[in-house]
Amino acid sequence: MTFKELGLSAPLLKAVEEKGYTTPSPIQEKAIPIILEGKDVLASAQTGTGKTAGFTLPILQIIAETKNPKYRPIRALVLTPTRELAAQVYENVREYSKYVNIKSTVIFGGVKPKAQIATLRNGVDVLVATPGRLLDLHNQKALSLNRTDILILDEADRMLDMGFLRDIKKVISFLPSKRQNLLFSATFSKEIKQLAQGILRNPVMVEAAPENSTAEMVVQKVYRVPKSKKASFVTQLISEGNWNQVLMFTRTKHGANNLTKKLIKKGISAAAIHGNKSQGARTKALREFKQNEIRVLVATDIAARGLDIPLLPHVINYELPNVPEDYVHRIGRTGRAGASGEAISLVANEEVEYVRGIEKLLKQKLQIEELEGFDFSEDDMQESSTQKQHQQRSQRKKQGERKSFSRNSSEKRNSSDNKSQHPQKNKPKKSRWRGNKPKDSRK
Ligand code: AMP
Numbered sequence: 001m002t003f004k005e006l007g008l009s010a011p012l013l014k015a016v017e018e019k020g021y022t023t024p025s026p027i028q029e030k031a032i033p034i035i036l037e038g039k040d041v042l043a044s045a046q047t048g049t050g051k052t053a054g055f056t057l058p059i060l061q062i063i064a065e066t067k068n069p070k071y072r073p074i075r076a077l078v079l080t081p082t083r084e085l086a087a088q089v090y091e092n093v094r095e096y097s098k099y100v101n102i103k104s105t106v107i108f109g110g111v112k113p114k115a116q117i118a119t120l121r122n123g124v125d126v127l128v129a130t131p132g133r134l135l136d137l138h139n140q141k142a143l144s145l146n147r148t149d150i151l152i153l154d155e156a157d158r159m160l161d162m163g164f165l166r167d168i169k170k171v172i173s174f175l176p177s178k179r180q181n182l183l184f185s186a187t188f189s190k191e192i193k194q195l196a197q198g199i200l201r202n203p204v205m206v207e208a209a210p211e212n213s214t215a216e217m218v219v220q221k222v223y224r225v226p227k228s229k230k231a232s233f234v235t236q237l238i239s240e241g242n243w244n245q246v247l248m249f250t251r252t253k254h255g256a257n258n259l260t261k262k263l264i265k266k267g268i269s270a271a272a273i274h275g276n277k278s279q280g281a282r283t284k285a286l287r288e289f290k291q292n293e294i295r296v297l298v299a300t301d302i303a304a305r306g307l308d309i310p311l312l313p314h315v316i317n318y319e320l321p322n323v324p325e326d327y328v329h330r331i332g333r334t335g336r337a338g339a340s341g342e343a344i345s346l347v348a349n350e351e352v353e354y355v356r357g358i359e360k361l362l363k364q365k366l367q368i369e370e371l372e373g374f375d376f377s378e379d380d381m382q383e384s385s386t387q388k389q390h391q392q393r394s395q396r397k398k399q400g401e402r403k404s405f406s407r408n409s410s411e412k413r414n415s416s417d418n419k420s421q422h423p424q425k426n427k428p429k430k431s432r433w434r435g436n437k438p439k440d441s442r443k
Pocket of ligand 1: 020021022028048050051053
């Protein structure tokens with residue numbers, strides 16, 4: 001199958017060719033013709049599958065063919081959960097629309113709105129936005145969604161996790177009722193299904209990869225490392241392997257800051273990316289990481305969600321996630337676009353139970369290796385058993401609290417995420433799609 005056979009116009013084909021894509025990815029092959037027919041789509045796809053081009057190319061074509069020659073109302077609205085994802089999607093829209101007369105822009109919070117408002121006033125056809133800033137600017141009458149006939153919800157599961165349901169509903173109340181809707185989500189909880197039912201009309205289901213599967217090309221390694229030795233272990237891995245681009249995950253923002261400091265102290269350039277960082281700092285860290293100016297990006301789950309860093313060779317779970325689905329999302333950052341990658345997880349004593357949760361979700365046993373020189377000393381065992389007692393105590397306390405208070409959104413998220421909706425689909429599947437080859441500069 002070629003992009004031409006999917007029914008795309010010559011200007012779009014030219015832009016795709018310039019990006020160096022030769023074959024459509026499975027999600028592109030399935031979604032593009034359906035979207036071109038004007039149908040609603042419910043797509044199961046996570047970042048790394050080529051989903052952005054999968055929805056951007058056909059919407060650009062539809063808008064180009066039905067454009068009003070005199071004015072530019074916002075015709076398509078792409079909603080994303082994070083600022084980084086919004087920026088990435090916009091970058092894609094810009095690149096693919098290089099040879100068509102379509103204007104686009106992106107709006108998100110954390111930066112002054114003045115320039116965004118000015119761009120909107122000049123007229124844009126495609127708007128990429130995070131829900132909060134979109135509603136702000138709509139309130140200020142800086143934009144109108146009266147003529148928006150295509151709505152795209154990207155990473156809808158994460159938008160619900162982040163508590164955007166009310167905002168999404170509000171945005172939808174400003175759109176014309178007759179419109180095309182595309183919903184992309186990596187996982188399908190009960191909440192997502194409800195949201196989809198309320199928005200989509202006779203949607204065509206499109207699946208890029210089985211849910212909760214790990215990328216076929218990702219080599220997963222799991223090591224038992226005491227908490228106190230994790231920093232020296234990763235320093236050794238990075239220095240001896242001469243790794244130049246490593247994405248590392250911690251569970252907390254505080255943990256991300258601490259680890260970043262430790263790495264810098266050991267002479268490894270690093271930056272942290274998480275919700276407490278300003279937008280400027282987040283953008284700078286991501287840019288420097290992508291341009292190989294820093295070797296390590298330390299991230300929390302929410303901040304890293306949706307980041308497209310092409311051909312990332314190494315992902316390290318410095319701390320394992322306590323939500324098993326986050327493991328799948330994390331290691332999906334490597335082995336992108338058909339390239340191979342390595343995901344390394346460090347497991348301290350108190351994290352062994354998280355490995356069990358992940359194995360259950362993946363329906364796959366993870367081989368945990370012990371390493372020479374990183375044994376658990378008496379102190380480590382002592383520390384971890386005290387930590388475990390502490391964890392159990394705080395869990396018991398939380399359970400007590402839960403009885404008297406209603407559940408908060410993050411608990412809801414954990415409980416819904418923990419239920420695998422299609423356990424039979426969890427096995428990794430073979431994919432024939434091969435993306436870009438790694439650049440020489442990346443060892
Ligand atoms: P996405 O899932 O949209 O975040 O895309 C993941 C990565 O795959 C991005 O770096 C895209 O540039 C790249 N990509 C998208 N479509 C193709 C394709 N057909 N062939 C090769 N790479 C692609």
